[in-house]
Amino acid sequence: MFNSKMLITFVCLLSICCFFASSQNVLSSSQNTSSSQTTSLQDISTQDISFIYEEPIKGLKLYTTVTFTLDNSLMIWMAFEDKDPACMLPYLHLRLMNKTGRIKYMDFNYTLPLEAICPITAKLLPLTKNHAMITYVKLNNGVKEKYGIIINYSNESTINEIYLGNANGFVRRSIVPDKGLISIEKPDKEGIATWRLFSLPDITTGKVVERKNGEFHAPNLLSYTLVDSLNFLLTDGGFGFMYILKYDETKESSVIDPNLQYWRVYVSFLREGADSPTIPSLVYQTTKKLNNLTIKSCSVTYNAEGYVCIMTLNNTITNIKKSNKSQTEINYYQLRFLSTGALERLNIISNPTNNTDIDLITLYYGGFLVEHIHGAMDFYLLDDSGNYMQSQGSFGPEFVYFNIYTLNNTIVGIKNQTNNKLEFLLKSLPRLNNQSTDYYCPVIETTNPAINEVVDPSIKEIIIKYTIPVKLSTGNVSIFQQSDDPSKPALLRQTFSGDYKLCTVGSDNYTVHIPIFESTFSQPNSSYYVLVDNNFVISQERDEPLMGIGNKIWMLSTEPLKTVRYSDSVTGLLRLNEEGSLKFLQTNHSVFFKNMIREFSKTIPVAEQRLSTSGRWQYDPTSSKKILLSFNIKEAKDDHAIELNSQTIFEILRTLIKQKRFTALSSNEYTSLIDESAPFIMTRNYFEEYRSLIIIFIVGLVVLIILYILARLKNPEAKNSVIFDTWFIIQDFAVDLAFVLLKVNNTPHLKIQHCAICTIRIVFFFFSFLKKIFFLEHHLLDEHEQDYCLQFL
Structure with a gap:
């Protein structure tokens, strides 16, 4: 158990590393936790964090761990061992450790399919903060196929099986939180890889829907053979697919062409919103007769240079000075290319271990991490050009599981389980680009207002300053108001794309000015956050999309309402568009009014009791096919509560209607039928009044x-x-x-x-x-x- 001094030390280390870690020890069914700090025999610096997790359920063993990049949480999958070492018992036990160090215990009351656990083919893919997918392989009519089930962290939803494709396919979630997931099959003999794009689980039902599907086609298979393929994530939320082709020497002509390219690498992009991928672009080719060419991984670059892939070239060389002895060498390269498919950079990456059995990881804040496992695991830091910088320490041989947290530049190692205890060690890596660590976006320098700042409701704009010159693009910038109820979704206040001409780029080409509607920060004593999508801006130099700011990072707030200027009830008149007018005439009028009032109440937001209607309507004299509806905004009745007055609510609603296409009104069933071209005007029914x-x-x-x-x-x-x-x-x-x-x-x-x-x-x-x-x-x-x-x- 921690004493007070150790606890203070632990908190300080946690702040330095910018990472979550806490020791959890369940003391009772109420899941009380405690922490304990230990030391280890391996290389530990003063900034490392070591802690022990004690599993409360006896007999559970660590099966695997998975990182969830959206919020830097760690999913720990615990399982009961089976008599057959290739199997495990079908009970699902997950432990979700969030960035504050707290653990959520999830012991599910249903069992996993037999095909997932014997033999073990199950893999865990976190999707949202409430749902994850477990994929597994099962046999159908002698054919191995991949399926998935959606699980709800609250243990409420029913397991529904989803067909994902052939057994050798890959399933990945988009880099953009709300863009869904994709299943890409391994290419067949003809170089065709089928892909299926799915929605994320519905927030209430957990249902996943297949949105679209298509195929990737490998090029030049008449002269080349498809050796391997790889998929990767695109900045805009789409997916990329890479083909490695080798020249088919069985079709070689008698005349040897010295310029013949024996190896080629192509890339194709399935961009966000597209129905089909782009034509494959050639990003690498060589005339060398390599033994092998492999692509280890591909990822987004932090500095708007497109994408970087780790490529290995296996080649046999002959040393003439040593009696023509041959030896095999493996070299690592970084292959950078733009989203257009144009080659950006190709250079060798140094290997400080002089050992070919290494792993290379591209770091989010620049540079590369070399991992070398030889009993212990040593790791080294390289710069953006692949040059050796320094050794970053090691994990001892007792560590058997490793994860890396991209946004925090932190490695976590987990020791082999002892009884019910798991020991964790976290090591923080230097950030080559240390700009904007608070925003988790290396290309953002500052924002105005800053994170956690209190804003004036009348604020006219917010500003983002980038580290490189930028241009506006198609990604959205959105502002949400957080709900007081954590189980309810945040309320959208405004959203629009960068290129819609509402945003502007400053004269310095580094700052972006985002206008704020009068209704956006209208609620006092409330919390808000600004969500900036990837591809909101692109670099001026290369037209490459830049990373944005994720959920609940750029947090803002408003002050409590201290005094309110009283105002009487207000009556307003709005106009429906032609579709809405037709629906109004075909629907029970009282039901239509009631539903629209309910949607107004949620969108403003204001108590539903403050809104009413006399039920009066008429045709618009200036447009015979459109209908005018009357609504009342009542004065505040509660003398003990400080509420927005009716005039303020009217102004908020008028702004929401004027900017309907950019606010939550456009996403509701009934308020989306309002004609925003006609202003919400104040009227007075003197007889009623x-x-x-x-x-x-x-x-x-x-x-x-x-x-x-x-x-x-x-x-x-x-x-x-x-x-x-x-x-x-x-x-x-x-x-x-x-x-x-x-x-x-x-x-x-x-x-x-x-x-x-x-x-x-x-x-x-x-x-x-x-x-x-x-x-x-x-x-x-x-x-x-x-x-x-x-x-x-």
Whole structure:
């Protein structure tokens, strides 16, 4: 267990390494955890982190670990061993360690298919923060095929089997979080590789849908033989496919061509949104009769130089000085090419181990990592040109599992399990490009506002400054408001592509200015994040797409609402487009209004009780096929809660409608039917607003007229108009009093002045009323005296 000093040391190391790590030890069914720190016999620097994980379920053994690059979490798959060493028991136990070091324990109540666990063919592919896919191979009519099942981390969804293709295919998730996954089969004898593009699991049902499919075709198979193929991820969310071809010498002519290319490497791109891949481009060829040519891996470059592949050339050379003795040499090269298929760079990579049995990894922040396993695992750092820089240490022979966390430049080694304990060691690697470590994007220098900054709701723009000159492209920049409920998705506030002419590039060509709508940061005391898609901008020099900023990295917030200026209820009028107008006429009107109010409530957002409708509608006089709908925004009723006033909500909704195509309104079933070309205008239904007062006035007026007629009939000579004067004095007092009482909330800082004026009005009314009564009595008395005198005479 940690004492306080060790705990402080652990937290400091965690901050330095920018990586998650924590020791977890389940103490009870409530999954309380604790941490313990250990040392190891291997090379450990002061910045390394070592910790022990204790598995709470006895008998579970580590099967494998997988990194989830979207949030730098580590998935630990634990399993029960079977009597047959080629099998394991079908129970699924996953441990998800997030970047804060906490472990989520997932012990599923269903079993895996037999084909996945005996013999073991199962592989784990994390897809989203709630779902993963387990792929496996099974036999159908004598043919091995690959299938997948979707599992929900909450253990709620039903396992549905998905056909993925032949057994030798590859399944990969797009580099862009919401772009789905692909299954690419190994090419057949004719060089045809079938691909299938799938959606990500539905957030509620977990269902995966096949969106499209097609084929990759290898070129030049008349003279060449397809030796191998490789797939890789594209920056824009698509997928690349590489072919390695060797000249077929059985078809060689009697005349030897000295310029004959014995080996060729082609690449084809299935870009995001495309229905078919590009025509293969030749990126490498050689006249040497190599023993073999292999591509180890391909990945995106951090500095907008396209893609980099690790290529090995196996060649036999003859040493004339040593009696023509032959020897085999294996050299490593980096092959860089652009998304157009044009070759960018080809150069040899140094091998500091002088051993051919090495692994080379391209690092996200530049350079390469050389791994050499010879009992222990040594690793070395190379620069962008492949030149040796320095040794980065080693893991001892007791470490059997290794993972690398791309965004953190960190290697984790796991020792062989002892009883129920797993020991982890994390080693942080230097970043050759140390710019923008907070954004996990090496080409971003700064942003304004910065991460975790409090923004003014009236902010007009946000700014991104890049490290290289850029141009706007087709990727989106989006702003989301986080939900108070972690189980609910974030609310989209605005989104548009870089090339839609709303964004601008500054005169320095390094800064991008992104406009902000008035409705975007309108909610007080809320958290937001800016999501920048890959390919939002491209480099000016090469037109290569740049990496963006992922989910919940560029976080922003707004201050709590302290005071609110009161406003009355507001009525607004909007117009439906032709499709919406037709649907309105064909749908129950009350249902249509109710659904639209519900969608407004979620999008603004505001309590649904603040929105209502009279149900009134009419055809637009300026466009006979379009319909106008009326909606009411009620004033805030809760005196104890600080809420947005009705006028502010109206302005938010007006902006959302004006910018509908860039806001969440466009993605809803009913609000998407609004015609954004017609503004949301404020209207006043005076009869509805003052109906009660009008009724009171009319009834009072009728009563007065009746009283006046009766008085007139009884005494035609009297000044019966005093009845009206008295009524108007009472009405004036009532209106003044109602105005003061109802409108005092508009100016709370003038409440004392309102009360003083109200008191003066009451006194004035009292004396005016007494005056009228006195006049009336005096007038009646004079008439009575006149009658008495006439009778006396």
